[in-house]
Amino acid sequence: MDQSPTLAAPRHRAAINFIFVTVMLDMLAFGIIIPVLPHLIVQLIGGSISQAAVWAGAFVTLFMLMQFIxxxxxxxxxxxxxxxxxxxISSFGLGIDFIVMALAPVxxxxxxxxxxxxxCAASFSTANAYIADIVPKEKRAAAFGTLGAAFGIGFIVGPALGGFLGHLHIRLPFWVAAGLSLINFCxxxxxxxxxxxxxxxxxxxDWRHANPFGAVVLLRRYPQVFGLAAVxxxxxxxxxxxxxxxxxxxDYRYGWGPQAVGYTLGLVGLCSGLVQAVLVRRLMPKLGERRMILTGLAxxxxxYIFFGFASLPWVFLLGIPFLSLGGLAGPPAQAMMTHQVDPHEQGRLQGALSSLASLAGIFAPALFSNLFALFISDxxxxxxxxxAAFVLAAALLLIAGLIAIKVTRHVPAAAPLAADEIVPTLPFNDFPSESIPHAPPEQTP
Known part of the structure; x- marks a missing residue:
């Protein structure tokens, strides 16, 4: 492996371990509050579910606006x-912030x-840049997939734990999230x-590049990167x-409370984890980057179609495996983009991608939450x-698939890789991969 000159082998392994743990703990901290934050909003405003949906959308929009900037x-x-x-700095700031939210009376x-x-939530994009620094090009798809392990473990345990803790006290998950972030900092x-x-x-x-609009200029310099960024x-x-x-x-359709939501989100994480742990690195040498992106999107x-039209809970649950298989698209797309960007620009690339995700987050929460509120109203x-929100999501992914077909049409078929060429050096490589849950890194808090 072509390692960074700053990292000797033992420290390289420790660094990879830390990045894995960093993303896992941060995702765990965010996952813990997912089942309780909307219910806390309902409690603080004393309103209805439809009013809370609008406020919850505003919270996500605010978060993503800060990320965009x-x-x-x-x-x-x-x-x-x-x-x-x-x-x-990110980990320390998040720890202090979760304490503030745990105490917020209004x-x-x-x-x-x-x-x-x-x-403060910079660790996700910076962790990706860290991986791009120390992992050679041919192993990055698997490495980004393995970062999904951290999301998977955090997303399996986080919402389930948050639902359990929220059942005891609605503020308790925020305290636990604060502790996890500060432990991660230490x-x-x-x-x-x-x-x-x-x-x-x-x-x-350079402030010209340290803004969301200047970051787009970087993407435009690389035509395929720009197209994949649109996807x-x-x-x-x-x-x-x-x-x-x-x-x-x-809650509205099936009457699920925080515990049920936490457990089902844990199931999402488990299914996504199996995809990332088993399928990404096994299918990558067989399908190649292009076909794996398109398969994941399909x-x-x-x-999303299952989620949108399921009138019964068990039908809704049938959609989870398909949604989790969508995680096949992320690692190869991200790897393809890092291949074309210089080492000193990897941070800017990941920052630009985070800005795009944030831009989506600025408009999407208001769009989807108000669409949901509209379709449950008179x-x-x-x-x-x-x-209806999930049906719209399916339509957006259909457009993404058409763009991906166009921008990757000249990508050559991948040559078969040996197992050791697609498995990154990570803490659990000594154990059977099937025993370790993974999930894709596509969940924006």
């Missing part, structure tokens, strides 16, 4: 000063806390080495149908379709 700044800072500092303070979370302070040597860093911090944007836009409406939709469309244009 600050992700390019974080990416440019990591290119200039290294990944380690950005990751550590809605506006919870709203401010969510804004700070959006500013672990990283003593363990994490730098991945980007000084000679490969950007020579200066990435649409995938994230569709994803927000879940972020914005899942909790309230399942299966994800089927999952003024619904089509009766008995409370899952």
């Amino acid at each position: 600050f992700s390019p700044v974080q990416g440019a800072l990591s290119d200039r000063f290294g990944r380690r500092t950005v990751i550590l 809605l506006w303070l919870l709203f401010v806390g969510r804004a700070v979370s959006g500013i 672990y990283g302070y003593f363990v994490l080495p730098e991945s980007l040597p000084k000679e490969k860093r950007s020579p200066r911090f 990435y944007f649409l995938i994230n836009l569709a994803q927000f149908s879940l972020n914005s409406t899942y909790v309230l939709y399942t 299966l994800c469309i089927v999952g 003024h619904a244009p089509v009766q008995h379709l409370p899952g």
Whole structure:
């Protein structure tokens, strides 16, 4: 493996371990509050589910607006000063912010806390840049897939634990999330080495590139990257149908409370984990990057159709495996983009992608939450379709698939790779991969 000169073999392994743990703990911290945040909003405003849906959408929009503004700044800072500092500041800031939200007695303070979370939540994109620093090109798809392991473990345990803790006290998940983030900061302070040597860093911090619009200029310099970034944007836009409406939709349609929501989200994480642990690295050498992207998008469309039209809970649950198989699309698409970008621009690339996800998050929550509220109201244009948000998500992924077909049409078929060429060096490589749950890194908090 072509390792960064700053990382000797033992420290390289420790660094990979930390990135895995960092993403897992951050996802666990975010996952814990998923089942309870909408219900806390209902409690603070004393309103109905439809009113809470609008407020929940506003919370997600605020979070993503902060991400849209600050992700390019974080990416440019990591290119200039290294990944380690950005990751550590992120973890510490999130820990303090979760404490503020745990204590928030009024809605506006919870709203401010969510804004700070959006500013601090840099570890996801910076972790991706870290992986691009130290993993060679031919192994990045598998490495990005394995980062999905962290999301999977966090997303399996987080919502289930959050549902259980929220049943005990609605504020308790925020305290546990704060503890996890601060533990992660302490672990990283003593363990994490730098991945980007000084000679490969950007020579200066440039505000022209450290803004969401300047970041798009970077994408336009690479035509295939720009096209795949459009696919990435649409995938994230569709994803927000879940972020914005899942909790309230399942409450409205099936009467699920925090515990049921937590357990089903845990099932989503488990299924996604199996996809990432078993299928990504096994199918990658057989299908190649292009076919795996298209296969993942097609299966994800089927999952959203199940979610949108399921009138019974067991039919809704049938959509989870298909939605999880959509995780096949993310790692190869992300790997294809990193192949074409210089080392000193990997942070900016990941920041630009985070900005696109954030841009989707600015508009999508209001779109999907208001669409949900409309279709459960007396003024619904089509009766008995409370899952209209998921139907729209399926349509967006269909458009993404058509774009992906066009921008990857000249990608050559992948040559078969040996097993050791597609399995990154990660903490659990000594164990059977089938025993480890994984999930795709496409969930924006």
